[in-house]
Amino acid sequence: MASTLELLEEHRLFGGWQQRYRHLSTSMNCTMTFSIFLPGPKSSTPPPVVWFLAGLTCSDENFSVKSGAQRVAAELGLVLVMPDTGPRGEHVANDDGYDLGQGASFYLNASEAPWASHFRMYDYINSELPALIAGNFNVSDRQAIMGHSMGGHGALMFALRNPGKFSSVSAFAPIVNPMAVPWGQKAFSAYLGGETDAWRQYDSCWLMQNGGAVLPMLVDQGDSDQFLADQLRPEQLEATAHELGYPLTLRIQPGYDHSYFFIASFIEDHLRFHAQHLLVP
Amino acid sequence: MASTLELLEEHRLFGGWQQRYRHLSTSMNCTMTFSIFLPGPKSSTPPPVVWFLAGLTCSDENFSVKSGAQRVAAELGLVLVMPDTGPRGEHVANDDGYDLGQGASFYLNASEAPWASHFRMYDYINSELPALIAGNFNVSDRQAIMGHSMGGHGALMFALRNPGKFSSVSAFAPIVNPMAVPWGQKAFSAYLGGETDAWRQYDSCWLMQNGGAVLPMLVDQGDSDQFLADQLRPEQLEATAHELGYPLTLRIQPGYDHSYFFIASFIEDHLRFHAQHLLVP
Numbered sequence: 294m295a296s297t298l299e300l301l302e303e304h305r306l307f308g309g310w311q312q313r314y315r316h317l318s319t320s321m322n323c324t325m326t327f328s329i330f331l332p333g334p335k336s337s338t339p340p341p342v343v344w345f346l347a348g349l350t351c352s353d354e355n356f357s358v359k360s361g362a363q364r365v366a367a368e369l370g371l372v373l374v375m376p377d378t379g380p381r382g383e384h385v386a387n388d389d390g391y392d393l394g395q396g397a398s399f400y401l402n403a404s405e406a407p408w409a410s411h412f413r414m415y416d417y418i419n420s421e422l423p424a425l426i427a428g429n430f431n432v433s434d435r436q437a438i439m440g441h442s443m444g445g446h447g448a449l450m451f452a453l454r455n456p457g458k459f460s461s462v463s464a465f466a467p468i469v470n471p472m473a474v475p476w477g478q479k480a481f482s483a484y485l486g487g488e489t490d491a492w493r494q495y496d497s498c499w500l501m502q503n504g505g506a507v508l509p510m511l512v513d514q515g516d517s518d519q520f521l522a523d524q525l526r527p528e529q530l531e532a533t534a535h536e537l538g539y540p541l542t543l544r545i546q547p548g549y550d551h552s553y554f555f556i557a558s559f560i561e562d563h564l565r566f567h568a569q570h571l572l573v574p
Numbered sequence: 575m576a577s578t579l580e581l582l583e584e585h586r587l588f589g590g591w592q593q594r595y596r597h598l599s600t601s602m603n604c605t606m607t608f609s610i611f612l613p614g615p616k617s618s619t620p621p622p623v624v625w626f627l628a629g630l631t632c633s634d635e636n637f638s639v640k641s642g643a644q645r646v647a648a649e650l651g652l653v654l655v656m657p658d659t660g661p662r663g664e665h666v667a668n669d670d671g672y673d674l675g676q677g678a679s680f681y682l683n684a685s686e687a688p689w690a691s692h693f694r695m696y697d698y699i700n701s702e703l704p705a706l707i708a709g710n711f712n713v714s715d716r717q718a719i720m721g722h723s724m725g726g727h728g729a730l731m732f733a734l735r736n737p738g739k740f741s742s743v744s745a746f747a748p749i750v751n752p753m754a755v756p757w758g759q760k761a762f763s764a765y766l767g768g769e770t771d772a773w774r775q776y777d778s779c780w781l782m783q784n785g786g787a788v789l790p791m792l793v794d795q796g797d798s799d800q801f802l803a804d805q806l807r808p809e810q811l812e813a814t815a816h817e818l819g820y821p822l823t824l825r826i827q828p829g830y831d832h833s834y835f836f837i838a839s840f841i842e843d844h845l846r847f848h849a850q851h852l853l854v855p
Contacts, residue, residue, distance in 0.1 A: 305798065306835035358834065361642035517586065553639065554587035 298429055301326070307367035308333040311357060316425065320416040321380050327422065328353040328375040330363045331430065335370030341435035341460075341571040342372045342426065343564065346418070346451075348442030349476075350396050353377045356441070359553035365564040371571070372432050376422055378444070380411035392476050393483055399471070400447035401495050403484035412484060415495075419451060437567035439463040441556055442520070445512070446471055449497040449530075453505030460570040463511040463563045465556050466518055469530040470498040476524050501533050510534075510541045511566050513559045515549025579710055582607070588648035589614040592638060597706065601697040602661050608703065609634040609656040611644045612711065616651030622716035622741075622852040623653045623707065624845065627699070627725030627732075630757075631677050634658045637722070640834035646845040652852070653713050657703055659725070661692035673757050674764055680752070681728035682776050684765035693765060696776075700732060718848035720744040722837055723801070726793070727752055730778040730811075734786030741851040744792040744844045746837050747799055750811040751779040757805050782814050791815075791822045792847050794840045796830025 302313040309332040318325040332340060343366070345356050353375045356362065366373050379398030386407040388394035394408075403412035426432060438459050440448035445467025452462035471477020472492050485491045493499045514527045521527075527543055534541035549555040583594040590613040599606040613621060624647070626637050634656045637643065647654050660679030667688040669675035675689075684693035707713060719740050721729035726748025733743035752758020753773050766772045774780045795808045802808075808824055815822035830836040 304831055304833050304835040305796070305829035306839045308839075311835055358640050361645065361838065363835075364642065364838070515586070548586035550585055552585050554585040554592055554644075557642065557645070558587045558589075 298425070307363050309363065309367050311363065313353065313357075318417055318421060320413045320421045321411055322413075323380050323382055323385060323411050325380070325417065326353055326377050328357045329426070329430065330357075330366055330373040332367045332370050332372065339431045339433040340370045340372050341433045341437070342374055343567050343571075344418075344436065344438040344448070345373060345375050346400065346438070346440030346444030346447040347375070347378050348440070348444050349378075350391050351378055351444075352396070355553060356556070359557065360560050361557045362560045362564060365561045369564060369568040369572070371564060371568060372430065374422070374426055376418060379414055385411045388483075390479075393480055397443065397480065399443060399477070399480045399484065399495065400450065401481075401484055404491065405484060405486050408484050418447070419455065435460055435571050437461045437463075437571055439465075439563055439567070440467065441465040442551065443468060443476070445469075446477075446497060449510070450495055450500065452508060452510070453497055453500035454494065456506035458506075459508060461509040461511070461567050463513075463566060465513050465559065465563075466515065466520070466525055466551055467497070467512060467527070468524060470496060470526055472496045472499065473529070474524045474526065498529050498533055501530065501537065501539060507539065509566070509570055510539070511563060512541065512543045513546055513555075513563070514543065515546045515551065515555050517548050518551045518555075520551055579706070588644050590644065590648050592644065594634065594638075599698055599702060601694045601702045602692055603694075604661050604663055604666060604692055606661070606698065607634055607658050609638045610707070610711065611638075611647055611654040613648045613651050613653065620712045620714040621651045621653050622714045622718070623655055624848050624852075625699075625717065625719040625721075625729070626654060626656050627681065627719070627721030627728040628656070628659050629721070629723030629725050630659075631672050632659055632725075633677070636834060637837070640838065641841050642838045643841045643845060646842045650845060650849040650853070652845060652849060653711065655703070655707055657699060660695055666692050669764075671760075674761055678724065678761065680724060680758070680761045680765065680776065681731065682762075682765055685772065686765060686767050689765050699728070700736065716741055716852050718742045718744075718852055720746075720844055720848070721748065722746040723806075723832065724749060724757070726750075727758075727778060730791070731776055731781065733789060733791070734778055734781035735775065737787035739787075740789060742790040742792070742848050744794075744847060746794050746840065746844075747796065747801070747806055747832055748778070748793060748808070749805060751777060751807055753777045753780065754810070755805045755807065779810050779814055782811065782818065782820060788820065790847070790851055791820070792844060793822065793824045794827055794836075794844070795824065796827045796832065796836050798829055799832040799836075801832055
């Protein structure tokens with residue numbers, strides 16, 4: 294499905310280009326914005342793509358300006374795609390809370406009113422945007438995915454539900470077990486209705502336990518993160534991984550919090566981890 | 575002069591700490607905010623300080639979150655100090671333009687009403703804040719200074735007016751000849767009155783030509799910078815440097831604009847340049 298891309302911004306950095314586009318999304322039934330980093334040419338073959346899914350209250354711009362990822366992506370020859378976190382606009386349903394509605398899609402397809410008409414982020418991130426990227430940019434079909442907090446949940450969830458699609462997955466402070474924590478319970482209740490089987494398809498702990506795709510997985514978590522005990526609980530994922538022999542590396546980083554300063558400190562490790570799996574001959 | 579520092583924020587990053595403080599400034603006659611990056615210990619001796627002065631509309635936070643400088647500062651063992659760009663608050667004079675008043679101090683001591691009561695940034699950056707840093711943090715007395723745009727003007731101007739104070743100076747897209755361009759003429763007229771000898775003391779081209787301090791100077795300038803021809807004109811500084819045999823390295827970076835993406839792309843070069851002069855035994 295062809296879609297017209299409107300270039301909103303373009304900046305040279307680290308020998309490549311940071312661009313920002315708007316387009317009309319058929320999945321979302323509204324315009325969507327994303328950012329992309331295109332490294333300078335490193336080889337004659339099209340570069341692989343690394344997706345970054347952002348957290349609550351963020352847009353495509355937070356990671357673009359705060360992570361420092363482009364420096365490493367330029368060196369390794371990786372394209373970075375940074376989608377927005379959900380539908381936006383006056384005509385899009387919203388909520389007073391920062392953790393529901395615009396900026397808080399949880400990367401799912403909503404089934405409940407008033408959300409179902411625009412909150413179709415699972416389809417948008419899983420199908421529509423990848424096709425748009427493949428159709429408009431010179432990229433290989435090899436890809437990896439990562440994210441932060443709500444976007445860490447998204448990255449793990451997309452990877453676990455799509456065997457063979459991603460070479461590797463990583464996350465910073467992800468919500469690994471949304472069915473069991475306040476953020477996830479609030480969002481899933483609103484978007485998907487009362488607790489049902491539908492919730493499970495968006496819960497990384499459940500997915501890993503129940504036949505989710507097996508691929509290299511790296512998770513970093515700061516131990517001074519204010520959301521660690523109530524919302525994140527990476528030990529739940531680690532316990533499941535340990536039980537199954539799943540290839541998860543969980544690193545607890547002493548003194549680090551939930552901010553982009555934490556992401557910036559470890560983004561190089563994540564991109565090198567992905568490159569190791571993406572760039573094999 | 576002792577001053578109480580109020581810690582506003584603290585984040586671990588790259589093995590060091592990013593902190594943000596508020597304090598009552600005697601020079602400015604109001605509260606001021608600054609950010610500081612303290613690297614993890616690299617040696618038994620106190621680390622040197624690199625100052626970063628930001629540009630129009632910025633605060634201490636832009637460079638803190640967008641430059642990626644802390645990664646390199648952590649590696650090299652450098653303290654970064656990021657002051658705000660001027661006085662702020664409801665009681666502080668302001669202007670509707672983005673290039674005059676709050677966020678647009680031009681790092682000078684204003685003599686004219688209504689600015690003179692708070693716009694004393696020359697004294698604040700040159701004397702009060704360095705004493706505060708030296709009195710409250712474990713730092714050496716070796717220091718370098720850099721800045722962007724209006725802050726590049728500031729960095730060059732402070733270095734040229736203070737022989738022996740800085741080991742080196744650098745700038746990204748600096749306003750090198752404010753007396754001759756619209757931004758500088760508007761600001762100097764308002765803060766200092768009609769064109770007088772007072773303007774010259776804040777003009778880097780004039781200062782270099784007229785016995786300014788000689789020290790290693792690095793300037794990066796993007797050739798796609800929208801302000802290059804009208805406001806920045808680095809060729810004026812280069813011509814003066816060439817005439818005098820002044821140790822200026824001016825690099826024109828093809829395709830780069832005026833944004834922090836430009837700064838992020840070259841900050842590593844600047845910090846290594848400063849370290850080369852700061853860290854000599």
